[in-house]
Amino acid sequence: MTQAQxxxxxxxxxxxxxxxxxxxxxxxxxxxxxxxxxxxxxxxYMGGIAGLIGTFYYEKAxxxxxxxxxxxxxxxxxxxxxxxxSGLLFAFMTVTLRCNQNIMGLAFNIFAAGFANFYGxxxxxxxxxxxxxxxxxxxxAFRATIPAxxxxxxxxxxxxxxxxxxxxxxxxxxxxxxxLNRTMVGLNxxxxxxxxxxADAVGINVTKYKYxxxxxxxxxxxxxxxxxxxxxxxxxxxxxxGVEGLGWLAVALVIFASWRPLRAIWGAYLFGILSxxxxxxxxxxxxxxxxxKMLPYIATLAVxxxxxxxxKVENQPPKHLGLPYFRxxx
Amino acid sequence: xxxxxxxxxVDITKxxxxxxxxxxxxxxxxxxxxxxxxxxxxxxxxxGKTTLMNMLSGxxxxxxxxxxxxxxxxxxxxxxxxxxxHIGMIHQHFKLVEVMTAAxxxxxxxxxxxxxxxxxxxxxxxxxxxxxxxxVVNPDKKVYDMSVSEKQTLEIVKQLYxxxxxxxxxxxxxxxxxxxxQKLFAxxxxxxxxxxxxxIITHKLHEVMDISDRVVVLLKGNYVGELMTKDTxxxxxxxxxxxRPTTLNIDxxxxxxxxxxxxxxxxxxxxxxxxxxxxxxxxxxxxGEVLGVAGISGSxxxxxxxxxxxxxxxxxxxxxxxxxxxxGAQEENxxxxxxxxxxxxxxxxxxxxxxxxGMGLVGNMDIAxxxxxxxxxxxxxPLLDLKKPKALAEKVVKELEVLTPSIHTPVRRLSGGNIQxxxxxxxxxxxxxxxxxxxxVRGLDINTSYTIYNLMDEQKQKGVAVLxxxxxxxxxxxxxxxxxxxxxxxxxxxxxxxxTTKEEVGLLMTHLG
Numbered sequence: 001m002t003q004a005q006x007x008x009x010x011x012x013x014x015x016x017x018x019x020x021x022x023x024x025x026x027x028x029x030x031x032x033x034x035x036x037x038x039x040x041x042x043x044x045y046m047g048g049i050a051g052l053i054g055t056f057y058y059e060k061a062x063x064x065x066x067x068x069x070x071x072x073x074x075x076x077x078x079x080x081x082x083x084x085x086s087g088l089l090f091a092f093m094t095v096t097l098r099c100n101q102n103i104m105g106l107a108f109n110i111f112a113a114g115f116a117n118f119y120g121x122x123x124x125x126x127x128x129x130x131x132x133x134x135x136x137x138x139x140x141a142f143r144a145t146i147p148a149x150x151x152x153x154x155x156x157x158x159x160x161x162x163x164x165x166x167x168x169x170x171x172x173x174x175x176x177x178x179x180l181n182r183t184m185v186g187l188n189x190x191x192x193x194x195x196x197x198x199a200d201a202v203g204i205n206v207t208k209y210k211y212x213x214x215x216x217x218x219x220x221x222x223x224x225x226x227x228x229x230x231x232x233x234x235x236x237x238x239x240x241x242g243v244e245g246l247g248w249l250a251v252a253l254v255i256f257a258s259w260r261p262l263r264a265i266w267g268a269y270l271f272g273i274l275s276x277x278x279x280x281x282x283x284x285x286x287x288x289x290x291x292x293k294m295l296p297y298i299a300t301l302a303v304x305x306x307x308x309x310x311x312k313v314e315n316q317p318p319k320h321l322g323l324p325y326f327r328x329x330x
Numbered sequence: 331x332x333x334x335x336x337x338x339x340v341d342i343t344k345x346x347x348x349x350x351x352x353x354x355x356x357x358x359x360x361x362x363x364x365x366x367x368x369x370x371x372x373x374x375x376x377x378g379k380t381t382l383m384n385m386l387s388g389x390x391x392x393x394x395x396x397x398x399x400x401x402x403x404x405x406x407x408x409x410x411x412x413x414x415x416h417i418g419m420i421h422q423h424f425k426l427v428e429v430m431t432a433a434x435x436x437x438x439x440x441x442x443x444x445x446x447x448x449x450x451x452x453x454x455x456x457x458x459x460x461x462x463x464x465x466v467v468n469p470d471k472k473v474y475d476m477s478v479s480e481k482q483t484l485e486i487v488k489q490l491y492x493x494x495x496x497x498x499x500x501x502x503x504x505x506x507x508x509x510x511x512q513k514l515f516a517x518x519x520x521x522x523x524x525x526x527x528x529x530i531i532t533h534k535l536h537e538v539m540d541i542s543d544r545v546v547v548l549l550k551g552n553y554v555g556e557l558m559t560k561d562t563x564x565x566x567x568x569x570x571x572x573x574r575p576t577t578l579n580i581d582x583x584x585x586x587x588x589x590x591x592x593x594x595x596x597x598x599x600x601x602x603x604x605x606x607x608x609x610x611x612x613x614x615x616x617x618g619e620v621l622g623v624a625g626i627s628g629s630x631x632x633x634x635x636x637x638x639x640x641x642x643x644x645x646x647x648x649x650x651x652x653x654x655x656x657x658g659a660q661e662e663n664x665x666x667x668x669x670x671x672x673x674x675x676x677x678x679x680x681x682x683x684x685x686x687x688g689m690g691l692v693g694n695m696d697i698a699x700x701x702x703x704x705x706x707x708x709x710x711x712p713l714l715d716l717k718k719p720k721a722l723a724e725k726v727v728k729e730l731e732v733l734t735p736s737i738h739t740p741v742r743r744l745s746g747g748n749i750q751x752x753x754x755x756x757x758x759x760x761x762x763x764x765x766x767x768x769x770x771v772r773g774l775d776i777n778t779s780y781t782i783y784n785l786m787d788e789q790k791q792k793g794v795a796v797l798x799x800x801x802x803x804x805x806x807x808x809x810x811x812x813x814x815x816x817x818x819x820x821x822x823x824x825x826x827x828x829x830t831t832k833e834e835v836g837l838l839m840t841h842l843g
Contacts, residue, residue: 181447182446182447183445183446183447184437184440184441184444184445184446184447185445186447187430187434187437187438187447188438188439190427190430191427191430191438191439194427194428194429194430195425195426195427195428197425198424198425198426198427198435198438199427199438199439200389200408200409200425201387201389201409201419201421201425202409202413202425202438202439202440202488202492203388203408203409203410203412203413203439204438204439205408311603313428313429313472313474314429316429319428319429327389
């Protein structure tokens with residue numbers, strides 16, 4: 001591999017990794033509260049399509065006068081609101097109505113894929129029938145870099161050639177780690193995920209914590225969908241469902257990282273490298289490429305095996321993950 | 331010293347909506363709790379003691395009735411309300427987060443104005459409590475590394491840290507050794523001297539006599555009466571608790587015609603983590619004898635029974651030699667045999683832990699179908715024989731007085747005691763030569779418990795070997811002929827139940843000889 005190829009691999013891995021890092025960090029927050037939301041792919045769909053719809057109408061109305069910073073704000077607000085509401089729905093179904101969490105998550109994915117692709121297709125039609133919509137101004141704004149840093153040769157290419165959301169994702173991971181390990185609210189949240197009866201007995205409002213961690217977690221995951229549309233797909237809609245595969249990888253990354261946000265950072269980029277490696281290995285055919293795309297899942301399985309051999313309580317999932325809690329159950 | 335009232339509960343009623351009917355857990359119960367006093371709340375399982383106290387700790391809300399704390403009318407909707415009123419409850423199943431340290435568990439959910447976790451403060455304050463009342467707590471120890479008694483101490487410190495002046499303990503001695511119980515009682519006496527109000531929920535009479543100043547008795551959700559401990563005696567309390575004059579005696583027969591039934595040699599078992607759960611266990615079990623098994627919970631009792639029943643993978647070198655009850659029969663080594671084969675030889679595992687409906691019976695099946703679980707191979711060809719199990723079900727229901735609408739009622743709808751009778755009845759009807767039971771009376775009312783004890787004794791007289799894993803040492807001393815004591819998976823001693831004392835057994839439970 002040449003130096004240019006290595007840099008290109010790193011660049012595409014970071015872009016790839018950023019999508020799943022958002023997904024995983026949000027899901028870690030959700031799961032630490034004891035809710036297993038398998039709807040991450042669906043939430044990414046929702047975040048992506050909502051951001052796209054918002055900016056599409058804004059750009060259409062303003063034409064060439066669209067202001068980049070407003071594009072970004074609209075996109076982020078739309079994505080956050082849509083995915084927050086998705087999380088709220090999940091919390092309502094599983095915490096209040098006590099539906100099975102796995103079934104709810106899977107059902108939501110099917111719903112969200114249909115919902116997002118319906119609007120994605122409609123937007124394409126509205127865009128004038130050429131077949132592709134493109135929110136140029138917004139996508140450009142999302143992908144903007146600081147020229148002075150980006151221009152620093154290979155260092156600049158490796159570290160400073162990404163849109164701002166790539167750095168926001170890292171910041172979120174660090175912030176969530178700090179929140180979980182250093183704050184009282186984080187401690188309480190972990191207790192809710194581990195043993196809601198114990199949390200309840202010391203006066204922690206289990207329902208409130210579950211609602212908030214699930215909704216805010218979903219909002220963070222949704223940013224991954226937005227980043228996918230604006231950066232990875234450069235402001236177009238991909239109706240082939242690429243974001244769904246990434247959503248599942250985000251779920252796998254949570255396990256790979258043993259529910260630790262900092263481990264998710266390098267895990268995300270590692271998944272990126274593993275996923276893109278086929279591109280840089282000469283002599284692969286279309287079919288043998290696919291073998292390489294399994295690598296992130298194989299890495300997750302390897303971690304699962306390693307962790308289960310290790311028998312360390314701290315590396316296990318939250319004890320009450322995926323189970324409903326009802327105080328008067330006896 | 332004048333008595334200062336802490337809590338007054340007036341006409342408290344609480345019902346649970348069960349599947350079909352309403353269950354009245356508390357019916358117009360009145361109760362006073364005073365500072366500087368230990369109150370014993372006495373009653374059988376299911377008499378509503380815990381439910382009543384859960385309404386003080388904010389776990390349940392009463393349907394009707396009034397609660398006064400320090401003379402003021404209060405409504406307690408959740409545990410936070412209870413803390414605000416300085417009420418703290420130590421539940422029978424500890425409410426601790428296993429992966430967290432003691433200190434983290436202590437500050438959990440507290441709002442002391444700190445947004446960040448501050449453990450330094452906790453260390454000094456915990457040390458204060460320890461010095462004052464005589465506990466030992468290591469704030470940095472993870473809960474999963476703690477013994478049962480350490481967890482209980484942590485729960486008490488947790489409540490004191492939250493400023494509890496009214497402390498409720500639900501069956502605190504159920505899992506403690508006699509020595510640990512004495513330590514706990516010493517702590518409770520210190521608290522009483524410090525002016526705190528202490529309530530202890532229990533069904534053990536000698537503990538009531540030992541620690542309490544006053545006793546309130548509940549029966550089937552109703553208030554029965556209140557006595558000063560110094561003015562009463564165990565017999566009077568038993569009568570109040572059961573609702574009629576009762577003598578509770580286990581008719582322990584003399585062991586006769588002892589016959590070697592099972593000899594266990596070098597038995598070791600590892601769990602899935604590779605940790606030894608049983609280590610070099612050796613003992614012999616005789617037909618015509620009840621061999622009790624004592625030990626702190628989790629000392630290898632479950633593994634021992636499962637190993638004999640063929641449900642565990644044994645470490646090499648283990649021998650389980652079984653002598654069938656037929657003249658001239660040869661000893662056979664059961665080690666490595668499948669459960670079906672072992673069962674066919676006449677070893678019956680009436681394994682009856684907390685999950686009675688897990689390993690013993692199928693909750694959604696009716697009584698007759700549950701009988702069939704042991705005879706499903708008997709039918710002709712692919713068809714089941716339905717008649718025999720039905721007849722057996724009717725026999726068990728009749729002989730053991732199982733309260734059920736019919737033999738076609740799913741067993742999960744029966745009460746714990748009746749489920750137990752179905753299970754034990756079925757096992758006995760297999761005419762086993764060895765019966766193994768684990769915690770056979772957990773959750774049962776006193777009368778059913780004594781029915782079970784006497785059934786075991788009856789089996790013994792028929793020449794059956796009974797292996798009885800128990801947790802109540804008083805019962806083990808009264809029922810068994812010999813007691814095998816397990817300590818951390820090893821046999822720390824086998825004693826004569828007629829000659830030993832509770833203290834001796836308690837010591838063996840915690841020390842390897």
